[in-house]
Amino acid sequence: MTRRKIVLFRIGALLCLGGAVAVLASTALGSASTPYLRVLGFGYSDQIYNYDFRSETVSGSNVDWAVSLVFYNNAEIDKVKNIADGKYWFVGSKQHFRLNNSGGWQWDQDGGKKTDTPSCLGSTRHFRIYAPSASDRFYNPSFGYYVVGTTHYDHHELCNAWFDDSEGTEHDLANLFSGKGYATYYDYAWFYNQQYGNQGDHHWDNDGYATYISIR
């Protein structure tokens, strides 16, 4: 092999390595995909993407679950979690959320709360909530102090795992907060993320409407 061929071979090998790194960086393991990813505005330059992400890459092929909850009026992340704590007591793994807090795009992460520990033949409802990480809540005059959330249902995580029923967990939380006396408006606003169907072990069941819950 000539010196020139050796150099060309090295270039090719490095380009392949670079490509592999690029693909790994652009899409996290086990993510699902959506054609419905978009920015939503809450007024006063507050904006969010209408899905959370498996890593800090904004891409329709790197989404986890659809946004289906808004806690407003006087909400804050730990405050909302504490209200749900009797039923949603276990901590899940973190996912990533892209938000614009009055002009500055940033990432937030949250593991959310689950109704139980993972098991072989049991299931756990799971929600995550997001807000600017410095304050753990957004603020604007329309929504007051507010946070947003995604929902889903984890099944058989230690055996034949699959994940589904965003809508059922949204409904479960609406019932939970309503039962505790918080004004709850189920499926109140269209969030442009209606998605149904099975993608591998990720089974979409989201009607595209978000529930609003007023926190005192």
Next chain:
Amino acid sequence: MTRVAQLSVWVAAVLGTALIIAFATSNAASPNRSLAANDGPSMRPPPVPGASDPADPGAADAARAPGRQRAAPADVAASLSLAKNDAVFRRVVGSIGYSVADAQPWMSEDGATELGTELDLNLDSPLSGPARLPGVRFNDNGKSYRQLMLNAAINGATTLTVFVDLQSQRVVSVMPPDSTLTELSGNAHITPSSGPNGD
């Protein structure tokens, strides 16, 4: 001269990697670009006590949403035929009759390839007893799965969720509702790749 050649190799590699990254993420929304004022629709404001509820700006878009997609009748027929002839499925249901309540396509993780069909079955009478239930667990890359056989006791199941892989022509998962299942010994537990707390 050798150093110049090595330097040129590294420069080429870095530029090539940058090109590939740019290509791989070309359909992604850029998170750092400045957004125009009309970038994204406005969300419905919350209700205000004593005032009429504000209209939902997304109502027209919601009316155009496609809703659920059902499996093609040919896929349902093919999946049912495979189930009827599948020894594992027949062992689970025994002599109990069933009907299809719903059927959806089962797609790959990226939504691009159809793997098969999900059949939601109603059973003519409750199903009970010990069983070895077929299930699937997707690998971390999300693109392939492995088959599991799970030991469980079933108590009064009136529905089954069945996944049929139309590429391999096999029934790969038969699951009664959780509320009817008790785990029996012998199942290997797998720690989720996201950690012990699960997904």
